[in-house]
Amino acid sequence: MKLQRKNGLRAAALGALVVSGTLVLSACGSDDNSGGTSGSGETTSAASDIKCDGATGKLLASGSSAQKNAMDLWVKNYMAACTGVEVNYKSSSSGEGIVAFNQGTVGFAGSDSALKPDEVEESKKICKGGQGINLPMVGGPIAIGYNVPGVDKLNLDAATIAKIFNGKIKNWNDPAIAELNKDAELPDKAIQAFHRSEDSGTTQNLGKYLGATAKADWPYEAEKKWPAPGGQAASGSSGVAAQVKQNEGAIGYFELSYATSQSIPTVSIATGAAAPVDATSENASKAIAAAKVKGTGKDLALELDYATKAEGAYPMVLVTYEVVCDTGNKPETLDTVKSFLTYAAGDEGQKVLSDHGYAPIPAEINAKVRETVAGLK
Structure with a gap:
């Protein structure tokens, strides 16, 4: 006391x-x-x-x-x-x-x-x-934002996301991406993957998701420091979002609000459910509700279930x-x-x-x- x-x-x-x-x-x-308050300790109607x-x-x-x-x-x-x-x-x-x-x-x-x-x-x-x-x-979804002109809808699964961020998939028309996006015209363009430069809980939560769903392609411990080789670093979620917005071919991870405020398109995740799941507050709530x-x-x-396959549940969430x-x-x-x-x-x-x-x-x-x-x- x-x-x-x-x-x-x-x-x-x-x-x-x-x-x-x-x-x-x-x-x-x-x-x-x-x-409109009259003093400390009072509340406003707003x-x-x-x-x-x-x-x-x-x-x-x-x-x-x-x-x-x-x-x-x-x-x-x-x-x-x-x-x-x-x-x-x-x-x-x-x-x-x-x-x-x-x-x-x-x-x-x-x-x-x-x-x-x-x-x-x-x-x-x-x-x-x-x-x-x-x-x-x-609570909320960790969105994967991307900048690929002409591609308005992009589906990825955990293994593909892992390979993009650890540098194993280097081009947007890679067969693994094409297989998940058969109706998209993917360009022959290099991928620029951006991650956080400083210790970040968002990085750690991304790592928890990839570790739970794509361990073979993401063999790193879920820590706040970015663990994988390659890629480019930016400071804060705002910095990563800005780099994605400014660079064609870029991809990065940040909270959905940063994508929404800057009109950055986001990846839908193929979880094993009937259809890929969009990054929305409602879909994140379905995953967080099971915490x-x-x-x-x-x-x-x-404790969150990052490997959920529930219909409409967006699994890459953070609290x-x-x-x-x-x-x-x-x-x-x-x-x-x-x-x-x-x-x-x-x-x-x-x-x-x-x-x-x-x-x-x-x-x-x-x-x-x-x-x-x-x-x-």
Whole structure:
């Protein structure tokens, strides 16, 4: 029941971060702070279920770029409702977010992968009397975006995706791709495969999918660091998406919102179901709905079935966690952390996800998230 003592590390570099543009926050402050509230602790009609509940001051957070667009929306709505509160989320990577959390420089971190045992152990130094826990907050498909003029529909299976990203398939008219796309006019053009340059939970989740479904062609451990030879690197989901958008013959992986916002076509995955499955929020929800909680105590880390062949279930999914202390949160930010995450996990916060390429967390699991947030100390 102890509250964490003030940490001398204030991370001035993070202080400049606020809201940037679509889902997670980036580097500029929210300009819309006029939600019609009469003071901190009150709510607006536009964001009817936001309860500020003593929230005040500045809350720093960082991590996953996968949830950037969702986080941007949440922060904008939250800061409009809670005057006098500033939430700054730095969209970087899951790995950087967890490092910042375990250094005590942020109130919470976003990560596309649950904390590993050594990261949990390290968190105990910051979470005095407690430890870091995983709260699933954002779900959605990892889209495979491509730039092949004249090819508006592209089907791939796990083995072909693996061979493209490890450099074994080098051309767009390769027989393996042609076999899955008999009606497409595939060009004799080199493939440019882009991956994340920094440690990334999105990379790790892609690796989990390929490891579960194409082990013979993807013999690598599912880690946050890109494991395969070849390819080209770009920073963040936004960087990979930008490279795909700009380069003919390119292919890359990123959250669906990045494809949607930039009109990048995405691959449909042949899973063994009756028809290839499109990357949509609805189809991702079908896969995430089968997730089971594998964490213990207050930890709500999930186990996903990447090898599902269920009809209409898009298997290449990720769940982004907000990492917090179960006990030992900073007293100066605890109320704000609880207030903000309560909104994000609430009906209003989850509702905005579907319209922006994300999948809400299943209701049964989400109820446990709200209960856990309410009990943070």
